[in-house]
Structure formats: C-alpha cells, structure tokens
Amino acid sequence: MSKENKSKKFRFLPWVWVLLHAPLLAFYLVLLLSGSGALGSLPSFEELEDPRFNLASVIYSSDGEVLGKYYIENRVNVDYRALPVHLIDALISTEDERFYSHSGIDAEALGRVIKGVLTGNRKGGGSTITQQLAKLLFHEKPSGMAERVLQKFKEWVIAIKLEKSYTKTEILALYLNRADFGRQAFGIQSAARIYFDKSVHDLSLSEAATLVGMLKAPGNYDPINHPEANQSRRNVVLGQMVKNKKIERTTQDSIADLPVITDYSKLRERIRKSVYGQGELAPYFLNELRKDLDLWCDQHINPATGKPFDVYRDGLRIHTTIDARMQRYAEKAMKEHMQELQASFFKRKKGKKNAPFSYRLSEKQREDIIWQGIRRSDRYRILKEQGKSEDQIKKVFDTPVEMTVFSWQGNRDTVMSPKDSVIYYKYFLQNGLMSLDPHTGHIKAWVGGIDIQHFKYDHVRAGKRNSESNKILPGGGRQVGSTFKPFVYALAMEEGVSPCKLVPNVRVCIEEGLEKPWCPDNSGDYKEGKMITLREALANSINYVSALLMKQYGPHAVVNMARRVGITAPLEPTPSLCLGTADVSVYEMTSAFGTFFNQGMHVSPMMMTRIEDRNGNILAEFSPERKEVMSAESAWLTVQLLKGVVLSGTAIRLRYKYKFTEPIAGKTGTTQNNSDGWFIGGTPDLVTGVWTGAEDRSVHFYSTALGQGANMALPVWALYMRQVYDDPSITISRGDFPKPESMADISMDCSQELKEQREAMQQGGTQNINFDQ
Numbered sequence: 001m002s003k004e005n006k007s008k009k010f011r012f013l014p015w016v017w018v019l020l021h022a023p024l025l026a027f028y029l030v031l032l033l034s035g036s037g038a039l040g041s042l043p044s045f046e047e048l049e050d051p052r053f054n055l056a057s058v059i060y061s062s063d064g065e066v067l068g069k070y071y072i073e074n075r076v077n078v079d080y081r082a083l084p085v086h087l088i089d090a091l092i093s094t095e096d097e098r099f100y101s102h103s104g105i106d107a108e109a110l111g112r113v114i115k116g117v118l119t120g121n122r123k124g125g126g127s128t129i130t131q132q133l134a135k136l137l138f139h140e141k142p143s144g145m146a147e148r149v150l151q152k153f154k155e156w157v158i159a160i161k162l163e164k165s166y167t168k169t170e171i172l173a174l175y176l177n178r179a180d181f182g183r184q185a186f187g188i189q190s191a192a193r194i195y196f197d198k199s200v201h202d203l204s205l206s207e208a209a210t211l212v213g214m215l216k217a218p219g220n221y222d223p224i225n226h227p228e229a230n231q232s233r234r235n236v237v238l239g240q241m242v243k244n245k246k247i248e249r250t251t252q253d254s255i256a257d258l259p260v261i262t263d264y265s266k267l268r269e270r271i272r273k274s275v276y277g278q279g280e281l282a283p284y285f286l287n288e289l290r291k292d293l294d295l296w297c298d299q300h301i302n303p304a305t306g307k308p309f310d311v312y313r314d315g316l317r318i319h320t321t322i323d324a325r326m327q328r329y330a331e332k333a334m335k336e337h338m339q340e341l342q343a344s345f346f347k348r349k350k351g352k353k354n355a356p357f358s359y360r361l362s363e364k365q366r367e368d369i370i371w372q373g374i375r376r377s378d379r380y381r382i383l384k385e386q387g388k389s390e391d392q393i394k395k396v397f398d399t400p401v402e403m404t405v406f407s408w409q410g411n412r413d414t415v416m417s418p419k420d421s422v423i424y425y426k427y428f429l430q431n432g433l434m435s436l437d438p439h440t441g442h443i444k445a446w447v448g449g450i451d452i453q454h455f456k457y458d459h460v461r462a463g464k465r466n467s468e469s470n471k472i473l474p475g476g477g478r479q480v481g482s483t484f485k486p487f488v489y490a491l492a493m494e495e496g497v498s499p500c501k502l503v504p505n506v507r508v509c510i511e512e513g514l515e516k517p518w519c520p521d522n523s524g525d526y527k528e529g530k531m532i533t534l535r536e537a538l539a540n541s542i543n544y545v546s547a548l549l550m551k552q553y554g555p556h557a558v559v560n561m562a563r564r565v566g567i568t569a570p571l572e573p574t575p576s577l578c579l580g581t582a583d584v585s586v587y588e589m590t591s592a593f594g595t596f597f598n599q600g601m602h603v604s605p606m607m608m609t610r611i612e613d614r615n616g617n618i619l620a621e622f623s624p625e626r627k628e629v630m631s632a633e634s635a636w637l638t639v640q641l642l643k644g645v646v647l648s649g650t651a652i653r654l655r656y657k658y659k660f661t662e663p664i665a666g667k668t669g670t671t672q673n674n675s676d677g678w679f680i681g682g683t684p685d686l687v688t689g690v691w692t693g694a695e696d697r698s699v700h701f702y703s704t705a706l707g708q709g710a711n712m713a714l715p716v717w718a719l720y721m722r723q724v725y726d727d728p729s730i731t732i733s734r735g736d737f738p739k740p741e742s743m744a745d746i747s748m749d750c751s752q753e754l755k756e757q758r759e760a761m762q763q764g765g766t767q768n769i770n771f772d773q
Helices: 003-036 045-049 085-095 107-119 129-138 145-165 168-178 188-196 205-214 227-243 249-256 264-276 283-298 324-349 363-375 378-385 390-398 418-426 481-494 534-539 543-553 555-564 575-579 586-597 632-648 714-726 751-763
Strands: 057-060 066-070 317-320 401-405 412-416 429-436 443-447 502-504 531-533 601-603 608-612 618-621 626-628 665-670 676-683 686-694
Touching: 057 283, 066 283, 085 129, 085 168, 085 205, 085 227, 129 145, 129 168, 168 188, 188 205, 188 264, 205 227, 205 249, 227 249, 283 317, 283 443, 283 608, 324 429, 324 443, 324 714, 363 418, 378 390, 390 418, 401 418, 412 418, 429 586, 429 714, 481 534, 481 543, 481 555, 481 575, 481 586, 481 632, 481 665, 481 676, 502 543, 502 751, 531 534, 531 751, 534 543, 534 632, 543 555, 543 575, 555 575, 586 601, 586 632, 586 665, 586 676, 586 686, 632 665, 676 714, 686 714
Parallel strands: 057 317
Antiparallel strands: 057 066, 317 608, 401 412, 429 443, 429 686, 502 531, 601 626, 608 618, 665 676, 676 686
16 A cells, blocks of 8 residues: 555544544533533532421421411422332332442443444433432423433532432432432432331331332322332332342242232322322311411521521421320311211201291392302412403302312212302301410310311401411301300409399399390290399300499400400490300300409410421420409409309209219300300310301201300310320319419308398388399
8 A cells, every 4th residue: 555545544533533532522521511500500509508498397286286287289308218228129129229339420331322222222211310410409390302312411510429428328318319209309308207107216117119110200100099000110110129149039929919909098188188288187277377477487587597487398397286186176076966966967057948048038138158169269369360251150059060078078079060169168167275274375276167178268367468467357256145144154253242242133224325225035044034244144144234234344354355355256245245245266265254254364376386497496486475354362263153154054964974074164145046156164274165156147057956156066065175184194174263362262162152141121111123043
C-alpha cells in the first residue's frame, strides 16, 4: 500500500472513533449540562440536606391515642429503626438488588435496559431506589417524552448527590416515607395503618411483601379492586426474597396461598376515614378543631418557610383534651340509644300523613322544607355551578339513581331519586354530646352527630364563623327548653333565697312592657294550687314558678346571669326566656352548667393543650380563661336544686331505671312539640350535656312521653356515665359535691324551715293556699 493510501486511511480513524463513541459522549455531555443546571434548575445542596415534603399533622388524645390527621398527603414519617428487617429485605430484593454496592446509578442494570431497548427484549427496570427517591422528591409528572428523558438525566445527577449526602439507611427511610401506596396512603406508616390497621414495625412478612409489591403500580395492585393481582404481586416479591437468600423457599410456600386481606369491610371503612383524615374516634371534634387550627396557623409564622404554618403540610403534632376512653364510651352510648330511638320513631311515623313531618303542615310547607334540604345539598350546588336551570335541577332530583344511604344496620346500596333521599334523611334523629371537666375546661368527649359521612353538621358547637375574623360567632344550637331554668333559679340563690323557700304553684301573668299579658301554663297538673319549695319546683320543671321568679327579677337580670356563666348566644330579654325559648349550643350550655359544679368559677372549654412542630418542639401551649362569676355558696345551692331533679324529679329514671346511686345533679329539657330533648348532668368533676332532635323542628314525636328530654337525651347520658364509672382506669369522683366552708352547718333538710314558713304564713293570714305537699 502506498504511503498516500495509508495516510488517507489513518486520516479517517479519528472520525470512526468519534462516531463509535458519540452516544457515550452525548450521554456525558447531557449529564454534565444537567448537573450544571444549564438544562433547568436542580435542587440546591441545602434542599438535598433537608428535603421537605408534605407531612400530615397528627392529632393526639390526652391519653396518647392518634385521633386523626390533617393532610394534603396522608404521610407520617418513621425512623429507619422502626422499619422491620423483612420490609427492607423485600424492598431491596425487588427494587434494587445491588443497592449497597452502587453510588446512585446501577451501571449493570442501566446496561441491561439499554440493551433491552435496542433489542426489544426488556428485562426489568434500571432505576435504583436512590433514583426513584430523586424522582419522588423533586419532580412533577413530565408533560411529554422529551421532558421525561431530560428529567431522567436530572434524576441521575440528583441520585449521585443524594448518595453523597445521605447514608444508605437514610435513603431507604426517605424513600419509604415518601412513596405513594394509593388510597391516600403516602409513606409506609400510613400504608401500614390503612391497609393492615397496624404500625409499620408490626408488619408481618406477608404484609411487608404486599406493600413493597404495590410500589410498582398502586392502582394496578390495589387489594380491593384487584385482589388477585395484588396477591400475585406479593408472591413475586417473596420469590425475589428467596432468590436473594433473604427467606427460605418453604417460608414462601407457606405464605403464597394465604389471602392478603381477611376483612374487606374493615379495610373499606379505614379507607373511607382516611379520605377525611379521621380515625375511629371523634370525627366531628376533628372537623371543629380544624377550624381553630386554621385560625392559629394564619396568625403564626413557620420560621422554616417564612410563611404562616400550614396544618395540612407542616407535620404539626396537636395534643388535645379528648380522653380516647371516654370518647369511645360516648360514641357507643349514642349509637346504642339512637338506634333504638330511631326504630321507635320509624314505627310511629309509618303510614302517617306528611311523614316524617308534622301532620299539621300544609303540602306547600312540606314541599318548602324538602327544597330547603335540596338546596343545601352538594348535588344541587354542583348543578348550579354547572349552570343548570331550576327545571333541569328538578328533573335530576326526580330521577332515580343508584346510591349508598345510611342506615343503623350499616350503609346500604339502593336506587332512589335524590329528592327521595333528602326526604329519607329527614327521618333521622340527630344527637350532640359534650363532656368536660368543669375545673380545667378540658373537653373529654365530643359527639357531633350520628354519622359524619352522611350527616356532616356538628350539633355540639353548631356555630358559624365570621368571614373576616374567622372567629366562631355566637348563635346556632337549638331551643333549650327547661335546661335554661337553672339560670333563673341561680339568680334567686344569688339574692339569698333558700332552695327550701315555699312558693305558690299558681298561674302567674307578666304584663310590664308587653302588649298583652304573658301567662304560661304548666306542662302538667303537678300540685297545682299548692305551696311547693323552689327545689321541688325545679325538680318537676314547674313553669308557674319560673314565671314567678322572672316576674320578681326581670328579663334583663336573667340575661345577665346567663351571660356571666358563659352563654354568648343571642338572648331576647323577654319573660318567655325563663322557659328556654332561646337557641343555644350544647357547647355553651354544658360549659355554663360547669360553673355551678366548679363553685361559681366559669372555665372556658378547651379543645387542645399544645401544638408541636414535626420534631416535637413546642410551638404553643394553651390554658383556659377563668373567671369567678358567682359566689361558691350560690353555686352550691344551685347544685342542690339540680340534685333534686335526679332524686325526685324529671330525671328520676337515672335512679330507678339506670340504677345510679352516686350524687348527680342535672336538668332535663323539652321544647314545644317535642322538637328538642335535652339533659345536662354532672358529678363533682365531670359535666355532660346531651341534645337529641331532628334536623327540622317539624320532625318530632307526637307523644311527650317519647319526645321529652328524659327519653330522648337522658339515656345517652346514662349509658355513657355507666361506662365511665365502670372503667377503673378513669379517675372520677363518686362522692358528693363539696360544700363551701362557710356553709358547713347548712343542711338541705327542709323540714324545720318549712315548718317555720308555714307558721309564719298562717299567722300572716294566708288562708287560701294549700300547704299539703
């Protein structure tokens, strides 16, 4: 070969080399440009050191149980030390067999992927756990193939940085805490809780393999929608563990045929509650607490972000006053009584005109109430937002569709029109209960309704918020009936009147300031025309005597007394107020009664004790407002009046039916047409208020025997308190209400005082009053 030909040959060799190595050179060039940020920004080193992602805020009961979470993503971080060994083995065996030997990029796996692309024979993915973490931490879903390719290069760069910044165990924990397992389960702890109702460190080998298997595609391997695929995928993970010598073949064989989920109904319930961020307990409480936390967050800056705290992202730890044991008892008591009461209501409304509404309503009034309910529904709101006309909306509500509705025997699938479903739900009686320690203001139990999935309105606080201040506005609640009378009697005690004072049980008329005289009737004929003590009058809820006291002290004085003990709801200073015509919430009524049980000291109710950041640092601590609003002596005398209600009055069934022997003070309440039933009762260190009624006041029992507070509300109180008393782990007094030292010699035996009053009246010439009691 001539020198000239040789020269030409060697002249092409560099170009051949370039062509052969061009893909590799291009790869390194793009990698270099990605690392420099020339192809788009990368997280800073500080971001890699502290990658912040959405963390759920966790709500704890006073005795340490998790009540629920608030989140954008249902995520709770766990430390690597809490992760069981078989979970780590399953993850590495399935997702990244050479995890401990590479530095973020697995060259062998990457080469296999490239070969598979070129030959069309793909065998598994090439992304390491570190690359998957990079994708999870720092990237949104790409909009197209080109963006995804570029994103892949960035992931490689980030993966290398992650390997330099973190240990292998830290990377594993970060990945498992960030991974999406579907069904609002973000992170391994949430996944363990939702799918298996346990903490991550308690996961069995089968459960750990199931969750690792779901990482590939949570939707495709969902245990509810795709149970067979889920089980098959679990077995693939177990097979990988055998291949990597993490378990024996016999262990795999012993698990392979076992079902993944054993109780699908409980799993569905956990999933449903996870959507709302609710645990098993206190869902209505959590919804109301959320409102207070939103306000707190708006007013406090997170130093890590320079922005207001975000209860849905910042991983706060909220410690509440709720006692999980007492909350559980309250919910159980509500369900037990309300199920029985509802059955009775259904029975008595069957076949009745206008059911479930009062037979007194006209057809137009009935239709108006139904359409009020329709207009408050989510379906109506969505249709209006879509621009539908009223005629179009009416057609939708008249057309039967498949739906799931509430029943006390469990949710049931049915076909009915949305309008009929509104009528169906109007039948249901609702319930509200709040229990608090009157000395500390700590709310121990809160039941806002019978089922939050279907009835979201809270019947405890029942308040609306000011759109500007975000504060709860006074008002809401339901008509309180005779539970308001103790405030009137407390005023008399403040004026030095004895509970043993004799008063005439005769009609009283009030004329001052009115267009026509107000002359209320008694609800019965108990000892009409006779002289009775104030204690007996309150015990039997005598309207004549309440009107007598109102006439003596005046409406403004009564309103002032109610304000002092904590009532902020609107109160009209009219004579009828003494019979409980005002609408007040369970929250305020229970708190107000607590003043009597706390020797005249009103302590504002508390829902939470402290807020911590994600690391346990205390951000805020809370204490109640305390104010002495009446003398200890007057408060004790009022309690003695309330004890009479239980000993021999409208709440006596606590003794003869529910067999309580402990000192209890309380008051029943029943409103017009039996629309509302109340009982508020207490012991020396616990006061509990209960309300029962339907959403609409035109839905009620016709019979007072069934619709009175002693039948609608008192049983819930009794069932709840019986469980509280019977729980040895709950410290609650069974003794009497403490007497102020200044009243050590005072007795509630009225016999001597009554004798003296009778003699004085007879000497004064009172001839027409019957003193026979």
